[in-house]
Amino acid sequence: MTKFLTKLTKLEQEINHPAVKRQVEEIALIDSYVQAGKPLKRAPRRLGLLPDEFEEVLVEVGPDKEGALRDLNNLLNNFRQYLSLIYGIWSLPNIQTAQLIKNKLHVQTALEIMAGNAYWSQALAQVGIKVHSTDSLEWAKTSTTGAKPFYPVEDLPADQAIKKYHTVNLVLCSWSPNFGHGDLETVAAWHKYNPSCHLLFVGEKDGATNSPEFWHQNWFKNSAALDEINHSLQSFDFINEQVFEIKNEF
The missing domain is CATH 3.40.50.150 (Vaccinia Virus protein VP39)
Structure with a gap:
């Protein structure tokens, strides 16, 4: 989990899709606030790709990136676990x-x-x-x-x-x-x-x-x-x- 953000960024660059980029940027922003000990200004936007969203992105980036996209989506869906392990928090107040x-x-x-x-x-x-x-x-x-x-x-x-x-x-x-x-x-x-x-x-x-x-x-x-x-x-x-x-x- 300590390399969570590094893995996320690497996968985002490999996939190179705006929907994915937005979510990775959102996570980076949240992490910067938590690391600084500050509450977020507003609730985060939803993270993770729903099945239909996943398929839409996959069509646009190509089948050769399916593995990377699945790995990235798994990380997006486990962001709360990352927060609990690294910062000891389960909830994100704003x-x-x-x-x-x-x-x-x-x-x-x-x-x-x-x-x-x-x-x-x-x-x-x-x-x-x-x-x-x-x-x-x-x-x-x-x-x-x-x-x-x-x-x-x-x-x-x-x-x-x-x-x-x-x-x-x-x-x-x-x-x-x-x-x-x-x-x-x-x-x-x-x-x-x-x-x-x-x-x-x-x-x-x-x-x-x-x-x-x-x-x-x-x-x-x-x-x-x-x-x-x-x-x-x-x-x-x-x-x-x-x-x-x-x-x-x-």
């Missing part, structure tokens, strides 16, 4: 979404729990929200998550963090693990200590994040504000990443 969270949900203070490298905390802080970022990092001792945070992270389990910072307007959890019951315990702690604030989870329903039990609950809130926030997020790959809000009463 300033537009952070600003909408602030404005639409009237957030002045926030707590990010299970924050990992606290990339979301950095984005929220940049739009003027006072942020506390916490993580016990127990589940990530063998990974790069938390090794180089984007924002100062306090060593504190989620339930204790929610209790300690019980006056915030927002509790945010991005990419809660899809094993264990940390998400259920988070909802219970929030319901006990700060049930009037917004509780947001960033993840994929019935997929890459959160426990199956979490998704089977009838506690998800729908609102025009949340729709607008999600419209600004728009996942860049096959993972349908969204922002989910828990009802204040359920």
